Amino acid sequence: MNDRREHIADLLQRTSRTFALAIPLLPEPLRHEVGVGYLLFRIADTLEDAELLGRDSRIRELGRFIELLGDPSDAAAAEAAQVWRESPVSTETEYNRLLAETGAVCAELRGLDPGAAELLKRHVVRSTLGMAETLRRADNDAAFEFGTLDELRTYCYYVAGIVGEMLTGLFHRSLKPSPARDALAADAAAFGEGLQLVNILKDAADDARDGRVYLPEAIDRRQVIAIARENLAAAERYADHLTAAGAEPGVVAFVTLPRILADATLDLIQQGEGVKVSRDVVAAKVAEALAAAGAAP
Known part of the structure; x- marks a missing residue:
C-alpha cells in the first residue's frame, strides 16, 4: 500500500508544480483522494492538449478516457494505456509517462472510499466532456x-x-x-x-x-x-x-x-x-x- 501511494506521489511531483507543493499539506485520506483526482484531471488535460494529435484524434482519446472512467478496471486501463504508450500524444515526456501509468492511477481510484471515487469520476467526466466540446469548435489542427x-x-x-x-x-x-x-x-x-x-x-x-x-x-x-x-x-x-x-x-x-x-x-x-x-x-x-x-x- 505504501509503495503504491509513493508511486502516486511521484507521478504528482513529475506532472505538477503548485499542486505538488499543496497536496502534501492535506491530511489523509484527503491527501490521497485529491492526489488521485489531480492525476485524473491531468490525464484529461494531456489528451486535450495532445500536441502530436489533431482535433478529431484528441476528441476520440478524450472519449476513450470517459469510457475508461465508466469501467476503470485493470483490463480496461491496460488497454487504454497500451494505446497511449504505443502512440505518444504529447511532446512532454512526463505526461506521456503518466498516460502509460493509467493503470496505476485507476487501481488507486478503485481503492478509494466508494463515495469519494464516484465523486471524482463524476466531476472528471464533466470536465472531460467540456474539453471535448471546446475542441469541436477548433479547426482540424485543434x-x-x-x-x-x-x-x-x-x-x-x-x-x-x-x-x-x-x-x-x-x-x-x-x-x-x-x-x-x-x-x-x-x-x-x-x-x-x-x-x-x-x-x-x-x-x-x-x-x-x-x-x-x-x-x-x-x-x-x-x-x-x-x-x-x-x-x-x-x-x-x-x-x-x-x-x-x-x-x-x-x-x-x-x-x-x-x-x-x-x-x-x-x-x-x-x-x-x-x-x-x-x-x-x-x-x-x-x-x-x-x-x-x-x-x-
Missing part, C-alpha cells in the same frame, strides 16, 4: 480563438471551476454540517476559475504559438485581470469558510497556497516584470500559507 468573455469563462469553468466543485465535495465529507460548510459551494467554481485565468494570462504567448488563443482580442486584458482578482478574492473567502467550518489547518493551507501564488503572479503580470515567480518567493509563500492557516511548517 487551433481555436475565443471571441467572447463568456467563451473564456465557460472554458475556465470546464477545466478548473469543476475542480473547485470536486474539492468542495471531498471537503464536505469531512466537515460537520454548518452554515460555513454550506457557504463553500458559492465560491467553489470561482476558486478554480481564478487560478485558471492566472495561468491563461501567464501562458498567453506560448498558448498563442500553439494555436490556442484564450484571451479574446476585443477584451481589454485589464478586464481579465480584474475578473481574476475577483475570483481570487472568492478563493480567500472560501478559505475563511473552511476555517469557520472547522477544517483542519492543512486543508486551509492547501487552498491558501495556490491563491497566494496566483496573486503574486498577477502582481508580476501587472508590473510587467515577467510571469515566473522565483523559488525564493515560492518558499516564502508556502510559509505564508502555512502561517495563515495555523499549520505547522
Whole structure:
C-alpha cells in the first residue's frame, strides 16, 4: 500500500508544480483522494492538449478516457494505456509517462472510499466532456480563438471551476454540517476559475504559438485581470469558510497556497516584470500559507 501511494506521489511531483507543493499539506485520506483526482484531471488535460494529435484524434482519446472512467478496471486501463504508450500524444515526456501509468492511477481510484471515487469520476467526466466540446469548435489542427468573455469563462469553468466543485465535495465529507460548510459551494467554481485565468494570462504567448488563443482580442486584458482578482478574492473567502467550518489547518493551507501564488503572479503580470515567480518567493509563500492557516511548517 505504501509503495503504491509513493508511486502516486511521484507521478504528482513529475506532472505538477503548485499542486505538488499543496497536496502534501492535506491530511489523509484527503491527501490521497485529491492526489488521485489531480492525476485524473491531468490525464484529461494531456489528451486535450495532445500536441502530436489533431482535433478529431484528441476528441476520440478524450472519449476513450470517459469510457475508461465508466469501467476503470485493470483490463480496461491496460488497454487504454497500451494505446497511449504505443502512440505518444504529447511532446512532454512526463505526461506521456503518466498516460502509460493509467493503470496505476485507476487501481488507486478503485481503492478509494466508494463515495469519494464516484465523486471524482463524476466531476472528471464533466470536465472531460467540456474539453471535448471546446475542441469541436477548433479547426482540424485543434487551433481555436475565443471571441467572447463568456467563451473564456465557460472554458475556465470546464477545466478548473469543476475542480473547485470536486474539492468542495471531498471537503464536505469531512466537515460537520454548518452554515460555513454550506457557504463553500458559492465560491467553489470561482476558486478554480481564478487560478485558471492566472495561468491563461501567464501562458498567453506560448498558448498563442500553439494555436490556442484564450484571451479574446476585443477584451481589454485589464478586464481579465480584474475578473481574476475577483475570483481570487472568492478563493480567500472560501478559505475563511473552511476555517469557520472547522477544517483542519492543512486543508486551509492547501487552498491558501495556490491563491497566494496566483496573486503574486498577477502582481508580476501587472508590473510587467515577467510571469515566473522565483523559488525564493515560492518558499516564502508556502510559509505564508502555512502561517495563515495555523499549520505547522
